[in-house]
Each structure stands twice: as structure tokens, then as C-alpha cells.
Amino acid sequence: xxxxxxxxxxxxxxxxxxxxxxxxxxxxxxxxxxxxxxxxxxxxxxxxxxxxxxxxxxxxxxxxxxxxxxxxxxxxxxxxxxxxxxxxxxxxxxxxxxxxxxxxxxxxxxxxxxxxxxxxxxxxxxxxxxxxxxxxxxxxxxxxxxxxxxxxxxxxxxxxxxxxxxxxxxxxxxxxxxxxxxxxxxxxxxxxxxxxxxxxxxxxxxxxxxxxxxxxxxxxxxxxxxxx
Amino acid sequence: xxxxxxxxxxxxxxxxxxxxxxxxxxxxxxxxxxxxxxxxxxxxxxxxxxxxxxxxxxxxxxxxxxxxxxxxxxxxxxxxxxxxxxxxxxxxxxxxxxxxxxxxxxxxxxxxxxxxxxxxxxxxxxxxxxxxxxxxxxxxxxxxxxxxxxxxxxxxxxxxxxxxxxxxxxxxxxxxxxxxxxxxxxxxxxxxxxxxxxxxxxxxxxxxxxxxxxxxxxxxxxxxxxxxxxxxxxxxxxxxxxxxxxxxxxxxxxxxxxxxxxxxxxxxxxxxxxxxxxxxxxxxxxxxxxxxxxxxxxxxxxxxxxxxxxxxxxxxxxxxxxxxxxxxxxxxxxxxxxxxxxxxxxxxxxxxxxxxxxxxxxxxxxxxxxxxxxxxxxxxxxxxxxxxxxxxxxxxxxxxxxxxxxxxxxxxxxxxxxxxxxxxxxxx
Numbered sequence: 001x002x003x004x005x006x007x008x009x010x011x012x013x014x015x016x017x018x019x020x021x022x023x024x025x026x027x028x029x030x031x032x033x034x035x036x037x038x039x040x041x042x043x044x045x046x047x048x049x050x051x052x053x054x055x056x057x058x059x060x061x062x063x064x065x066x067x068x069x070x071x072x073x074x075x076x077x078x079x080x081x082x083x084x085x086x087x088x089x090x091x092x093x094x095x096x097x098x099x100x101x102x103x104x105x106x107x108x109x110x111x112x113x114x115x116x117x118x119x120x121x122x123x124x125x126x127x128x129x130x131x132x133x134x135x136x137x138x139x140x141x142x143x144x145x146x147x148x149x150x151x152x153x154x155x156x157x158x159x160x161x162x163x164x165x166x167x168x169x170x171x172x173x174x175x176x177x178x179x180x181x182x183x184x185x186x187x188x189x190x191x192x193x194x195x196x197x198x199x200x201x202x203x204x205x206x207x208x209x210x211x212x213x214x215x216x217x218x219x220x221x222x223x224x225x226x227x228x
Numbered sequence: 229x230x231x232x233x234x235x236x237x238x239x240x241x242x243x244x245x246x247x248x249x250x251x252x253x254x255x256x257x258x259x260x261x262x263x264x265x266x267x268x269x270x271x272x273x274x275x276x277x278x279x280x281x282x283x284x285x286x287x288x289x290x291x292x293x294x295x296x297x298x299x300x301x302x303x304x305x306x307x308x309x310x311x312x313x314x315x316x317x318x319x320x321x322x323x324x325x326x327x328x329x330x331x332x333x334x335x336x337x338x339x340x341x342x343x344x345x346x347x348x349x350x351x352x353x354x355x356x357x358x359x360x361x362x363x364x365x366x367x368x369x370x371x372x373x374x375x376x377x378x379x380x381x382x383x384x385x386x387x388x389x390x391x392x393x394x395x396x397x398x399x400x401x402x403x404x405x406x407x408x409x410x411x412x413x414x415x416x417x418x419x420x421x422x423x424x425x426x427x428x429x430x431x432x433x434x435x436x437x438x439x440x441x442x443x444x445x446x447x448x449x450x451x452x453x454x455x456x457x458x459x460x461x462x463x464x465x466x467x468x469x470x471x472x473x474x475x476x477x478x479x480x481x482x483x484x485x486x487x488x489x490x491x492x493x494x495x496x497x498x499x500x501x502x503x504x505x506x507x508x509x510x511x512x513x514x515x516x517x518x519x520x521x522x523x524x525x526x527x528x529x530x531x532x533x534x535x536x537x538x539x540x541x542x543x544x545x546x547x548x549x550x551x552x553x554x555x556x557x558x559x560x561x562x563x564x565x566x567x568x569x570x571x572x573x574x575x576x577x578x579x580x581x582x583x584x585x586x587x588x589x590x591x592x593x594x595x596x597x598x599x600x601x602x603x604x605x606x607x608x609x610x611x612x613x614x615x616x617x618x619x620x621x622x623x624x625x626x627x628x629x630x631x632x633x634x635x636x637x638x639x640x641x642x643x644x645x646x647x648x649x650x651x652x653x654x655x656x
Contacts, residue, residue: 100244
């Protein structure tokens with residue numbers, strides 16, 4: 001497996017009034033393609049900030065990120081949007097499906113913002129992704145008509161519809177019952193076979209145990225990087 | 229980048245939001261609806277009104293007509309009264325000889341409102357002494373088979389002939405009697421009816437009442453009156469050669485002011501500088517109509533502008549509220565790859581959809597208003613439809629609503645575009 005991301009000396013500082021908070025304080029990490037990684041850590045440890053920066057939602061204060069061989073640490077907003085639409089997928093704790101859109105439309109949403117967006121092709125890709133998560137029978141339903149587990153499967157379909165390099169899952173099982181937790185984690189694990197790097201951000205040790213590599217964050221630094 | 233491909237989902241999304249928040253959307257549209265409706269109805273009705281003014285002025289002899297009327301002397305000239313003999317046929321000759329811009333000149337003597345009688349049937353009407361030139365000056369005629377008008381010979385011989393207005397003919401004669409050749413009494417004297425003047429049917433406006441023969445309504449006065457030779461009027465009735473007025477017709481309306489000046493100078497000279505006459509033109513009437521028109525446009529246009537403005541604020545308000553409710557949605561869209569410009573477009577399209585819908589509803593309301601106004605007007609005055617909707621005006625009204633919607637949508641859309649995706653996703 002080749003290297004996907006290389007992070008060196010990553011810093012992120014927030015200014016809150018007169019105080020400066022160092023959310024990330026010198027992080028060095030390497031991720032390969034097809035890796036299953038869990039990032040553990042208490043609130044305020046910097047794991048969310050790391051995910052946002054790696055997910056092209058935020059910019060670091062300093063440091064370098066080489067993503068697929070390119071330096072991406074100081075991209076403009078539109079360029080970062082391009083990466084979000086073409087290279088990464090997000091799965092959230094609260095699903096974050098748009099209530100007014102159907103399941104099919106929700107899944108096709110990331111493709112809508114691509115340059116080569118085409119309605120029929122988008123729908124075909126969305127159906128393919130829904131088939132992958134076993135939700136093909138709910139195309140025209142609204143999110144409110146689905147159970148929590150079903151919603152999260154739809155959200156995973158949305159995350160993989162654009163054939164991303166990385167899928168970020170932020171506490172993906174936090175709102176699910178026990179029965180669905182395994183199913184969702186299995187589903188996330190199965191993405192590795194397609195060469196997708198899965199990064200699960202959690203503070204649930206059980207969830208983290210599924211990953212082959214566990215990174216523990218504390219006070220903006222990597223405290224432990226363990227492979228199992 | 230194909231802007232159309234980006235617009236389509238934005239518009240569909242806007243329609244969907246509209247459908248999801250029907251009441252709120254309708255409320256936010258109300259200002260636009262009111263604005264467009266009043267704008268279109270106002271322009272339509274004012275245009276209809278102006279059209280009617282034009283017809284009215286035309287029926288009054290058009291703007292090529294100049295009227296000269298007798299007038300009492302101004303106070304400072306009162307003691308000189310005997311110096312001028314008033315308007316006479318000598319003025320007519322003078323004007324005819326010196327002002328070539330005038331095509332027709334019609335000397336007139338108003339004998340007054342008097343009784344006309346035929347075999348016990350009678351009517352009271354205006355008796356006017358005039359010459360053959362009355363017809364071209366007043367834009368009247370005699371239809372074929374309805375006899376003739378006053379001739380030069382009648383003027384020369386002071387004959388006792390009379391031409392009747394159509395409503396007087398209808399009043400004096402039973403339907404089965406041909407008035408031509410009959411002798412009637414005009415202010416007690418015997419006159420032979422030689423012609424019937426054409427019936428004015430509102431110069432293009434339809435007169436609704438079918439039962440009163442000879443027309444009715446606001447044009448009735450134009451169809452009344454009896455006409456006798458001006459020389460007969462002076463010798464038989466007034467006893468002097470004073471005219472009560474002159475009607476002048478010029479060839480080209482562009483010469484109007486010029487001709488009015490010449491007539492005034494010529495008459496002042498003939499009258500030894502005494503201003504015992506008044507010159508008026510229909511242009512003044514038209515001007516006053518135009519003033520009324522612009523007053524209407526100004527006041528109603530103000531109402532329309534204010535409602536459109538308030539409509540814009542309403543849309544902006546609703547858009548801001550809607551964005552506040554949908555911060556998470558904005559975050560999700562950004563997280564999956566939407567650029568700021570995508571969200572800007574989405575919310576601008578939403579504002580545009582609201583305003584276009586408002587505009588369309590406003591147009592249908594304006595149709596109702598115009599219909600209602602026409603209905604009321606045709607009840608009050610027996611004329612046909614005063615105003616018809618013009619697609620150009622309607623397109624303009626719709627255009628205004630789109631502009632208002634877009635302008636009102638810019639600020640909320642910018643706010644949506646600038647939201648930070650992380651903050652937006654955290655929003656509860």
C-alpha cells in the first residue's frame with residue numbers, strides 16, 4: 001500500500017480573546033491507502049481538529065500536509081471544496097442527512113457539486129453506493145422515515161459515492177443501538193478492500209478496537225501510535 | 229462552467245423549500261404580490277385613461293382646433309368697451325385673409341337654449357348659428373340620405389333652414405316619420421329641416437344604452453343641438469352682428485401655438501387692443517389630462533414602489549430566517565464539497581423563486597383589479613372597457629419582482645456562502 005497522507009509539524013492555534021489555544025501542537029503522522037485507523041482521545045485533545053484539517057474543512061496554522069503527493073496545507077476555499085467533493089467522505093455521529101431530500105438525492109449530493117455533474121450518472125452512482133450498503137430498497141424515502149442504523153448506512157453510501165481516498169467517521173456509532181453498531185463498523189471495515197483509508201474518530205475503546213492502528217491524542221499531540 | 233447546470237438544481241431546491249414552507253413563503257411574497265399587482269394595475273388603468281382622454285379630445289374637435297370665445301373685458305379696459313364691436317364676421321374675413329395656416333374658420337352664434345316644437349312634441353336644446361365650415365371644424369358630417377348641411381346660399385339669403393342633432397330628431401319625431409322637409413318651430417319661428425347631423429357613438433367608445441335612440445351617456449350632449457345659418461341667427465334672433473365665438477381648424481397640429489399667437493395679434497388689432505375674447509385649444513385640455521395622468525402615475529407608482537421595497541425586505545427577512553434554520557444543512561452541503569458560490573447560487577435562486585412566484589400571483593391579482601375597475605367604470609359611465617392588460621406591462625411587472633427578489637437575496641445568500649462548515653455542522 002502506498003502512502004496517502006504525510007503530515008509534518010502540524011500546528012493549529014485558535015485565538016479566543018487574548019488567549020491562544022493550541023489545538024494541534026506539532027503532529028507528525030503518515031497514513032497509507034487502505035488503512036483502518038482509529039483516533040482516540042478525550043474532548044479537546046485535538047482529534048476533531050485533526051480530522052477537520054485532514055478532511056479539507058479547515059487549514060492548519062503551520063506545518064505541511066502532503067496528500068497524494070501534493071502539498072495541500074494552504075489551499076484556497078474553492079480548492080478545498082474540490083478535495084471534499086472528490087477525495088474525502090464524511091460520516092457523522094448525527095448522520096446529517098438533509099431532511100427534505102430523498103435517500104437517493106442525499107447520497108447523490110456530493111456529486112452535484114462536481115464540475116462534470118450529470119444527473120443520470122449521479123443517480124446511477126448513488127444507486128450503486130446504496131446497493132453497497134444494502135439500502136437500495138429505500139430510494140424514495142425521506143431520512144425521517146428510516147431507523148438510525150439505516151440512516152447511518154445511507155450516510156456511508158453518501159461518503160463513498162464519490163470514490164474517495166479517505167472516509168472520516170466521527171463517532172459513527174454514537175447514536176446507534178448495540179445491534180446496529182456492529183453492522184456499521186463491519187460496513188466501514190469493508191471499505192478497506194476498495195483501497196479506501198478509514199479514519200474513525202472516537203472515544204469509545206470498543207469502536208477503536210476494530211481498527212488495525214490506534215492513535216491516541218492528548219493536548220494537541222500524538223500520545224501513542226499503536227498498530228495491532 | 230455551465231451555469232445552467234448549476235442553476236437547475238438550485239431552482240428545483242428553491243421550489244422544494246417553497247413547498248415545504250407554504251405559509252411562510254406566501255407571507256414573504258405578500259409585499260411582492262401587492263407591489264406587482266398595484267404596479268401593473270396602475271399602469272394599465274392609467275394607460276386606458278389616457279387612451280380615453282385622447283378619444284375625448286378628438287371628439288372635441290381634435291388638437292388642431294382653436295376656439296375663440298367672447299369674453300367680458302378685463303377691469304382696466306372696461307371704460308373702453310364701446311371702442312370694440314366684439315367678434316364679428318369682419319374678424320372672420322380678416323383672419324381668413326391674413327392667416328394662411330388656418331384651413332377652416334367657423335363663425336358661431338349661440339342663440340341659446342330654446343324650445344323647438346314639431347306637432348306638439350317639443351325639446352329644449354342649444355340653437356347654434358353657423359356656416360358650412362362648422363362641419364370640418366367640429367369634425368362632424370352628414371351621413372348619405374340624411375339631407376344636407378347649411379350652404380353658402382343659406383348664409384347669403386338668410387334662409388330658414390335647420391339641421392338637427394340626432395338626439396333632437398329622435399325627441400321631436402316619431403320613429404316612423406322622416407324629419408327631412410318637415411317644418412318645425414324654433415323659438416317660435418318656422419324652420420324647414422334639411423339635414424340630420426351624424427350620430428356620435430363615442431368616437432370609438434361604445435355606448436351601452438341601446439334603448440335611447442340617438443345615443444346617450446356622456447356623448448349625449450354631442451348629439452343634441454339644432455343648427456341654423458349664422459346670418460339667419462343674427463337677423464332673426466340676436467338682432468346684431470355679434471358672434472359668440474369662432475372655431476378654427478389648422479392643417480398641422482405643430483403650428484398650433486404659432487397660429488394661436490397670430491390669431492390673438494390679428495384680433496387685438498381688429499378690436500383696437502381690447503381683449504374681449506378668449507382663445508383656447510384642446511391642447512390645454514390634453515395637458516390637464518396629462519397632468520392628471522402623471523399625478524396618478526406618481527401616487528400609484530409610489531404605492532407600487534413602496535410595496536415592492538417592503539416586498540424585498542420581506543423576502544430578505546424570510547431568507548435570513550430560513551438560513552438560520554438551515555445552518556446545519558449549509559454545513560453538510562459544504563462538507564460534501566459545495567463551494568461558497570454553490571450556496572450563494574442556491575439561496576439566491578430561492579429568493580428569486582419566491583419573488584417570481586409572488587410576481588406571478590401579483591399579475592393574476594392585477595388582472596382581477598383591472599377587471600373590477602372596468603366593471604365599476606362601465607357601471608358608472610356607459611363606456612366599454614377602459615383598460616386592457618398589455619403583455620409588455622405584465623412582463624415589466626414580473627421583471628421588477630425578479631429584480632427585487634435578486635437584490636433582496638444577495639445579502640442572505642452571501643451569509644450562507646460565507647458560513648464556516650465546521651461551525652455550521654456544530655450548530656444545533
